[in-house]
Amino acid sequence: MRFDLKRSLFVSLAALGFIAAAGTVNAQTASAKTYAHVISNEKMTTLPQNRNVNFTGSNALYNKAGTLKGAKVVASRTTLNKIKNSQSSTNNVRAYQVAVTNRGSVYYKVVTYDGAYRGWIYGGKSVASIAGGVTQYTTFKNQGLSTLTAAQQSATYKIANPGTANNGTTVTYKQPAWTQYKVGRAITDSTPYASSIFKIDQVGTRTRENDQWVHIYDVNNANSPANGWILMSGLTQAQAPVADNAIQINLVDPSNNSTIVKSVTITRSGATKGTNFGYYSNGGWTISQSDLASIQNQIRAALSGTNYSLDSLTTAQIAQIAQTNFGSSTNLVANKIATIADNAVRINLVKPDGTILKYTDWSKSGVAKGSNVGFSASGNTLWSLYSGDQSSMESQINSALSGTNFQLNTNSNTLNSTQMDAIARGTYGGQVYINVVPVSNATSPIVPRLVGASQALKGTDSASLTAPVTVAGPDGKATAINGR
Template sequence: MILNLQKSLSFGLATIAAVATIALATNHVSAKSYARITSNQVLRTAPQNRNVTTNGTNALYTKAGTVRGARIIAFKYTLQRYGTSKESSQYFRAYRVATTNRGAVYYKVVSFNGIYRGWVYGGRTSGTFAGGLNPANTMANTNLPLQKTGYTLTNSQKYTLWVDPKWSQYKAKQVDMSSYSPNDTFTITDAAVKTREQYTYYKVVDDKNSAIVGWVYSGGLAAPNSQAATKDNSVKINYVNPDGQSVGSYTWVIQKADLKAGATMNNGDKLGDILQNGTQLTDVVTKNVPTGFKLSTTQSPTNQPENVTVGSDDYLIYVDPVKANFVSPVAYYLTNTGQQISPAQLSGNTYPILTDAQMTIFSSQTQGIVPAKVFDNALFSDPNKLSALTGVSVTNADGTVTTPTYYFNKQATIAANSAARYGDTLKLYYTLPQR
């Protein structure tokens, strides 16, 4: 009996020891399975260069996803939905970057609408957005209207001015309008379109108070000639190139204040007979020449301004294209390695084909520094042009086919061309997301 008891105790102690050994070993393996953070820093680059979209390949965590205790805040599906959203409020802003002992890079991000905040895997190169993130251009340049002066706000409460267009930046702020007067007029100095919603915004400055300057939705501006154009109150100006092709037009609505004392205005009246100022039509013509053109010095208008009649057919004005003296060719580089992307690496064995008109964004009459805003152009948001490059498809060992996609990296491109001048080769950087 005593012998059996000793055997039982010996067996029990051995079992406990074995379990303890297994537990310790398991804990040791488990501990080794977690990554450690070796660097955690605030991002110092310009805020607009840290706007990103989530692509749904990685979830959003309370901390770097491979670190002990990380919990999911938003699943991949949610981040994919945000990444393909048509709402600018669902962009993200990156503001911290962490690196693990395994070389993985994580970014802390917050959604523009403030709903989600956490860490997303961002590839293996600090300062480059890859993995679950893509760099985002929230706005793209667009053409200025022909008429640039004399605008008024239709409703300053509903359509107020913003330092940056609403939702185009994280925590975009409104302009202080306390000194604004409803009679103030504005001049348009810049134009941009929201990449997602395709809403046009204009940057305007108050003609009476230059401290009031900001962006406003185009629908919130009333043109100076908001009165409807008719045959009895307007003249249509048609700008044509040397070949006689129209390159733009502008309809000038004549205001009663422009008329001589006691004069009336009807279809067929000569402007020289009814206008106070005989140069008004010339002034209007000069102010509204289409972008990229200048008044011709060799071909005259179809009529003298004073002989143009109210409601007449198009008043033809000849214009010449402004020739750029310095044109910058572009080259394509891979952010991940710094190597140039060759045509052989791309689908169709060719770089994106740009028209002469599209290449004008890389040209200038002077050899000045290329501004960073060049890379906000709509071409860099167009998947058929410069926002992404499609690589040559590769057949994997298991028979599946992979087609790599290189995404435009605005941040790296701006940094690489910070000292570039028009005429220099511009380096466009693209990131191949890590798999």
């Protein structure tokens, strides 16, 4: 039998080719099932606040890098989207470890502040910047003191409700609550600091809640353990001791009665501490008219230049003042006024009975909010108005008074020196008060005469008539009145 070497070689090579091809296919199948592996896994060393992140919702959270063998979903994209839009700082997220796979993918290990979710999430292709399923996030915006009024910055405060509650308003915190991972309270009980007096040196808002937090420090102890962050609503303004013969009226914000806008002190010579300022009469508490007028004027003066007013006291507020004991204070709610333009001053026109007739807003271009309307002239105790402003104001005020039966001054439609002083001391963006008077009564032009007589009647102080008088009756006939 002949052995065909050529054919045998062909068959053998073909067989080998098949095997080789099969090997290639098997190699490709094995490669398709190959998982990524981690080539670097390190703890993050950047500043903690720079590792606060938020989910983007574009990637799920896994128990390990998502492309590793055995990776399982810890939280879906839907869940992470809810966390992303949460309005609670407990859902803030901290990244603390970073891994890189052999495919160049970056994964971050993260945890929510409340510990509810922890795992790995895709973070882009570079460790130089956070991307993918997370983004850097600012949990708290520190605003310095820019959002506080000058009065709030200079005021002193107490903790309104000392205790142990972990609610943001009772104790202080090393950082505003839930804005830094595992940074908690400065003190756990504020009761020992109930009498401590604090000032504010920083203020800001949490990003998710948009609530206002302030950093306070004890004015008498720079190293007090209670120094820290607290919600502004957890503070009440501290008050200086009230004199034994005085009462203090605190004018407070209508939306937050712990915020004192201004205070006025009413003193009475010879008053005894602990006695009532007013008196009880006809079934109710009241005060004298002179005290009422004085208090109302002081309140208006105190609120001048602010965005608050209390132009007339209600019966209930008068009773509240009347029952206030000498040596103590009481709070009255002031009213938020309609917005005043930054370049305008509101001129309130006050009637003799102390009530507001109406107001007019006088504006001037090119002026800054908070600047005085007028100026203090050298050697003059009364302030003055700038040239040209007086006539403009008078014209606007007289227009406002038209038809009201009131005028600026008796027999005059011009501002007097006292009125100008009050306006000049005011500030743009605020309000002032000036008094107006009723229009003077004109003399009656009616002249009494006898019917048909050309001479006016002359008066007499006699108790009886000395001559007959004839008057016309309704029917036109003359009737004589005898000497009796």
